[in-house]
Amino acid sequence: MAVSRLPPAALSFKQFLQRQKVLGIYRDLLRTIRKIPLESNRRYLRDWAREEFKRNKSETDQDVIRMMITQANNHLEDLRKSLSLAGC
Amino acid sequence: MASRALAHCMRSVARASARLNHGNVLTRSACAPLASDQRALSVLSCGQRTRWTDLVRISGPSVHLCRHYGDLPPLTLENIKERVMYVLKLYDKINPDKLQTSSHFMKDLGLDSLDQVEIIMAMEDEFGFEIPDAEAEKLMTPEEIVQYIADKKDVYE
Numbered sequence: 001m002a003v004s005r006l007p008p009a010a011l012s013f014k015q016f017l018q019r020q021k022v023l024g025i026y027r028d029l030l031r032t033i034r035k036i037p038l039e040s041n042r043r044y045l046r047d048w049a050r051e052e053f054k055r056n057k058s059e060t061d062q063d064v065i066r067m068m069i070t071q072a073n074n075h076l077e078d079l080r081k082s083l084s085l086a087g088c
Numbered sequence: 089m090a091s092r093a094l095a096h097c098m099r100s101v102a103r104a105s106a107r108l109n110h111g112n113v114l115t116r117s118a119c120a121p122l123a124s125d126q127r128a129l130s131v132l133s134c135g136q137r138t139r140w141t142d143l144v145r146i147s148g149p150s151v152h153l154c155r156h157y158g159d160l161p162p163l164t165l166e167n168i169k170e171r172v173m174y175v176l177k178l179y180d181k182i183n184p185d186k187l188q189t190s191s192h193f194m195k196d197l198g199l200d201s202l203d204q205v206e207i208i209m210a211m212e213d214e215f216g217f218e219i220p221d222a223e224a225e226k227l228m229t230p231e232e233i234v235q236y237i238a239d240k241k242d243v244y245e
Contacts, residue, residue: 023201024221030209053202 018065025072026053032079035088045079163243168215169234175214176230179207189231204228211237 011019026049033045052072059065161167169189177184181203186196193199193207208224215237219227227233237243 019201020225023205023225026202027205027209027221027224030205034209034213050202050206057200057202 014062018062018069021069022053022065022072025069025076029072029076029079032076032083035083037088163238163241165234165238165243168237168241168243169230171214172211172230172233172237175210176207179210187230189234190229192229194228201225208233215241217241 029049030046033042033049036042036045056068059068173187173189176182176187181199182197191197193204194201199207204227205224208219208227211233212219217240219236223236227236
């Protein structure tokens, strides 16, 4: 039998929405990081974001995921505010 | 007096080069420094005219219009595919040997959705336009990415 590499089938609707949300936040984060002027800072933050998201990738508890989504949003807002204050 | 003679020499050089050689950037750029040098001796510039027209004559037949006026070179399907594959090969999580245009990111290359987001971001950077979320998450093979970009950029073949 061929080994299937498909993502886990049958996410519930809420889980599906949460997944989409997480991916959306990841994308927004990467887009905001793009605006940072220095390449070294950009790389550092990109690696940081990647690490954070990958580390918690296998989390299944919905409440914990929700908390992490809030945290990520806070980070994103902080980053946006810093960028706008710095004038980028 | 000298400046009028100089200007006359300049104009005839420009006319000669325009006649023989419409698009050759070389002669135009060669004309430019002389235009800025107001103090050049008229004798010198008129003497140079014959040398320039010789140069122009030699390179005449191989001329083609190559002015882009600040635009990028036109996209072709082949070009898009090359650039997409190049960006993918540079991505550290992809094994360049196993990569083909039909390889599915998740099924064949073993990437996950976060990697796919990163890949689409890299494509946005490469081609210079934003891909909205809804459409980005559907692009799962290099072939689909090429098709999508060709759609968006109106590349027909």
